[in-house]
Amino acid sequence: MSRAERRAGVSLAAIFALRMLGLFLILPVFAVHAPTIAGGDNAMFAGLAIGAYGITQAFLQIAFGAASDRYGRKPVILAGLLLFALGSIVAALAADIYTVIAGRVLQGAGAISAAVTALAADLTRERHRTKVMAMIGSSIGLVFALSMVAAPLLYAGIGMAGIFWLTASLAVGAMALVIWVVPDAPSVRAAPREADGTIIAVLRNKPLMRLNFGVFALHSIQTMMWVTVPAALVTRGGLPLAAHWRVYLPAVLLSFAVMIPAVLAAERGGRFRPVFGGAVALLALVQAGLYLWGNGAWSIGLWLSLFFVAFNIVEALQPSWISRIVSPGARGTALGVYNTLQSAGLFLGGAMGGWLVQYHGEASVGLCCGVLALSWLLIAATMKPPPTKPRTNPLT
Numbered sequence: 295m296s297r298a299e300r301r302a303g304v305s306l307a308a309i310f311a312l313r314m315l316g317l318f319l320i321l322p323v324f325a326v327h328a329p330t331i332a333g334g335d336n337a338m339f340a341g342l343a344i345g346a347y348g349i350t351q352a353f354l355q356i357a358f359g360a361a362s363d364r365y366g367r368k369p370v371i372l373a374g375l376l377l378f379a380l381g382s383i384v385a386a387l388a389a390d391i392y393t394v395i396a397g398r399v400l401q402g403a404g405a406i407s408a409a410v411t412a413l414a415a416d417l418t419r420e421r422h423r424t425k426v427m428a429m430i431g432s433s434i435g436l437v438f439a440l441s442m443v444a445a446p447l448l449y450a451g452i453g454m455a456g457i458f459w460l461t462a463s464l465a466v467g468a469m470a471l472v473i474w475v476v477p478d479a480p481s482v483r484a485a486p487r488e489a490d491g492t493i494i495a496v497l498r499n500k501p502l503m504r505l506n507f508g509v510f511a512l513h514s515i516q517t518m519m520w521v522t523v524p525a526a527l528v529t530r531g532g533l534p535l536a537a538h539w540r541v542y543l544p545a546v547l548l549s550f551a552v553m554i555p556a557v558l559a560a561e562r563g564g565r566f567r568p569v570f571g572g573a574v575a576l577l578a579l580v581q582a583g584l585y586l587w588g589n590g591a592w593s594i595g596l597w598l599s600l601f602f603v604a605f606n607i608v609e610a611l612q613p614s615w616i617s618r619i620v621s622p623g624a625r626g627t628a629l630g631v632y633n634t635l636q637s638a639g640l641f642l643g644g645a646m647g648g649w650l651v652q653y654h655g656e657a658s659v660g661l662c663c664g665v666l667a668l669s670w671l672l673i674a675a676t677m678k679p680p681p682t683k684p685r686t687n688p689l690t
Contacts, residue, residue, distance in 0.1 A: 295422045298477050302417035303426035305475040306410055309371070311433035312468040313378060316461030317347060317401065318441035321520075322535075323449040323457075332390035339391045341648065346395050347381075347402030348641030352634050356493060359408030359630020367413035367479050367626070371472050374406035379465035386458035397458070404465075407636070408629035415617035415625050416479040421561070423614050428557045431609025432550060435602050439546040443539035496628050501619055504673050505612050506635045508574070511670040512608055513639035514646070515577060515663045519584075521647030522656050523598070526584070531591035541595045549602030556603075557610050567679040570611050574674050576604040578667035585660030618680040 295303070324344055328334030362370040378401050385397025411430060418426045448457055496502055527533045527541060560569040583597040613629065620628045650658040 295418070295425065299418050299422055299426065301475065302414065302477050303429045305471050306414050306417075306426070307429040307433045309375075309468045309471050309476070310407070310410055310430050311437045312464040312471075313375070313404075313406070314434055315437040315441060316378065316382060316464050318438055319445045319448065319457050319461060320344065320454070322442055322445040322524075324454070327449070327454045328391060331388070331394070334391040334394075336391070339395065341644075343391060343394045343398055345641050345644050346398040348637045348644075350399050350402035351405045351407075351637035352641065354403055354405040355408050355633040355637060356627065356630035358405045359412065359626035359628070359633070360493070361626070362409035362412055363624070363626035367409050367416065368472055368476070370409045371406045371413070372469055374404035374409070375465045375469045375472070376404070377401075378404035378406075379462045379469075382458045382462035382465060386455045386462065401461075402637075405633070405637070407633040408626055411613045411629050411633075412625040413476070413479050415613075416622060417477055420618065423617060425557070425561065427614040427617075428554070428606070428610035431613070432553065432606045434609060435546050435549065435606050439539075439542045442542045446536055493627060493631070496620075496624070496631050499619075499628075501677065502616065502628055502631070504677055505616055506632050507673060508608065508612060508670055509632055510635040510639040511666045512577070512605065513636050514643035515581075515666055516605065517640050517643030518647035518650075518659050518663050519601070521644065521651055522659050523584075523594075526588065526656070527591065527594060530589050531594050533591050541591060541598060545595055545599040546602050548599045549606055552603045553606040553610070556607050560607075560611060561614075564679075566611065566615070567677065569607065570615075570677075571671065571674050573604040573607040573611075574667065574671045576600055577608075578664055578671060580604065581660045581664035581667060585657055615680045 321344065325340060328340035328343065334340055358370055358374060381397045381400030381403065383397075384400055385394050388394040388397060411427070414426050414430060415423060445457070448460070452460070524535065524538060527538050528535065531541070533541065556569050556573075560566045580597050580601045583600070584594065588594045588597055613632070616628050616632060617625055646662065647659050650662060
């Protein structure tokens, strides 16, 4: 990669990571904190506070992506980060669960994922794009693991209000990266007039919708799994909650060692389809492994490592795939739809996982995740590999 491409990849991955860390940090601790504030003893409201950001993200990803096509990537990213920071401040000042929910809704309104990934595509050449997407996609797994480790320590030291103030500070830091570090992108403001840049055209594009189903399935599986994985580590793995980082962190780091050569094989060796299909098949295998053979911390850790391998591969390949089959001016809209389905999967996966555990037991979650993964595998089997060159890219 050129110096500008490395700079773009690292800085955009950092922006994504700072924002996702702010969203993930409350997950391991908020259920414990909620009963200490007014209205927080209602489990439904506590759950809504955790997942509320996914609702607003799902509604606004398309709008932010389309706006980035028309007005430019950086202004839209800055506006979204400002909303995220304001939402964090509202939650930090909250004295009751309802204000926390309002803050989380406002956090989610900064739906910049589509604009960030579109900017990454704008700033990189086709032969290096998957590596940049891998940086961005892998940052999600890394900060998820980091949040599992750091959140209990931060909560003990600075409390929930301090965590929300920290997330506001992270958003401000991300804004500084956008302004002073991320390279400027080519202008795409005329692009919405292109035929494939309308929302209707994106929704009618079968290859895009197959990829959109994929990201919905992936993040539904992710959140459904984490309804049961912490409890499984306690009951079947014999690990107290404070020690779960000993499983999460090695699993993520080991997954990177496997994911990187797999992504390079897809990119350089022209093996997009087999690598992608193999990752989806691995997701289905993980569900069987966790719920049939996941006994003991080592066993659960192994299956989680394989999950993160598959997760990181798909997170890297799918946005790159999209960038190859739509024109530059349509990327924001296409990635907006993609990230809408991602956010919907995050919210609905958590809700469905909780409902399944409550009424049908832990095994039903593994069954549902397995059915989703197998359905996705059938859809992936009908997909044609992406073209070796993307639609017209001003940098290639």
